[in-house]
Amino acid sequence: MAINLNLELTDHCNIRCRMCSQSLRDEAHGAPHRFMDWDTWRRCLAGLRGVDDDVHLCPHWLGEPTIHPDFDRFVEYAFAINQGNQLFREFKLHTNAVVFGEERARLLIRLANAPGSAADTFRFVHFSLDAHSQAVYADVKGADRGPQVRRNVERFLRLREELGGRRPHVTLAFVVQPGNAHEARAFRDHWADLLGSLGREVEQSWDWPAREVDTIYFRPLNAHNQAEMDALHAGVCRELGIVPPGKGNRLRADESF
Numbered sequence: 416m417a418i419n420l421n422l423e424l425t426d427h428c429n430i431r432c433r434m435c436s437q438s439l440r441d442e443a444h445g446a447p448h449r450f451m452d453w454d455t456w457r458r459c460l461a462g463l464r465g466v467d468d469d470v471h472l473c474p475h476w477l478g479e480p481t482i483h484p485d486f487d488r489f490v491e492y493a494f495a496i497n498q499g500n501q502l503f504r505e506f507k508l509h510t511n512a513v514v515f516g517e518e519r520a521r522l523l524i525r526l527a528n529a530p531g532s533a534a535d536t537f538r539f540v541h542f543s544l545d546a547h548s549q550a551v552y553a554d555v556k557g558a559d560r561g562p563q564v565r566r567n568v569e570r571f572l573r574l575r576e577e578l579g580g581r582r583p584h585v586t587l588a589f590v591v592q593p594g595n596a597h598e599a600r601a602f603r604d605h606w607a608d609l610l611g612s613l614g615r616e617v618e619q620s621w622d623w624p625a626r627e628v629d630t631i632y633f634r635p636l637n638a639h640n641q642a643e644m645d646a647l648h649a650g651v652c653r654e655l656g657i658v659p660p661g662k663g664n665r666l667r668a669d670e671s672f
């Protein structure tokens with residue numbers, strides 16, 4: 416059996432997405448926001464030695480992991496001591512890509528394609544994007560960072576090809592909601608065109624990606640009016656032509672979130 420392990424590097428975030436309660440409060444765990452210290456990271460990783468089950472490690476839970484002041488050092492260290500997958504079998508990163516420069520992109524691509532552990536150890540980078548235009552990004556994400564984020568993600572995708580890296584695969588995620596549903600098609604077309612021009616196989620999905628390929632993922636909003644948000648999500652996915660006939664308005668699997 417696999418164990419999904421979230422080691423939260425920080426519960427701080429640098430933007431304020433409308434759909435995320437993290438952006439609405441000053442604390443997340445009954446205490447002020449914090450950054451994990453180096454010793455805690457080292458001890459957590461050391462504690463994985465000898466665990467029989469496969470560990471799927473994610474350095475994120477509620478905040479934005481890449482704003483940890485030592486994010487690169489933490490991740491590089493984790494891969495350095497994971498030779499032969501002795502600590503974790505898989506690694507996945509979720510990020511809003513606001514703080515995601517060239518040096519960081521090069522590091523992650525290098526780690527994902529380095530020998531020493533199984534080739535598919537670094538499973539994916541999930542980019543939480545949620546908008547196509549600058550104005551909608553600013554509205555939905557609560558920060559005028561849309562152009563910067565797009566530059567960062569595009570640079571990452573181009574560098575991955577330039578460096579000959581097959582991995583990590585990416586998920587380009589769009590949480591469908593009233594404020595952005597009208598630009599789902601523009602979002603899809605933009606990223607599908609770019610990935611296609613780079614020669615990558617691209618999947619389009621209404622639920623968490625199941626295959627190991629780059630995926631444009633349209634996700635339903637979790638909200639108090641769930642049936643309404645599920646219908647909005649299903650309508651968008653139908654309009655994009657990515658839903659097989661016969662599906663109802665709740666597309667995602669029961670166990671999905």
Ligand code: SF4
Nearest residue numbers: 428432435437438511
């Ligand atoms: S980037 Fe992530 S943690 Fe930050 S507000 Fe948005 S959804 Fe929440």
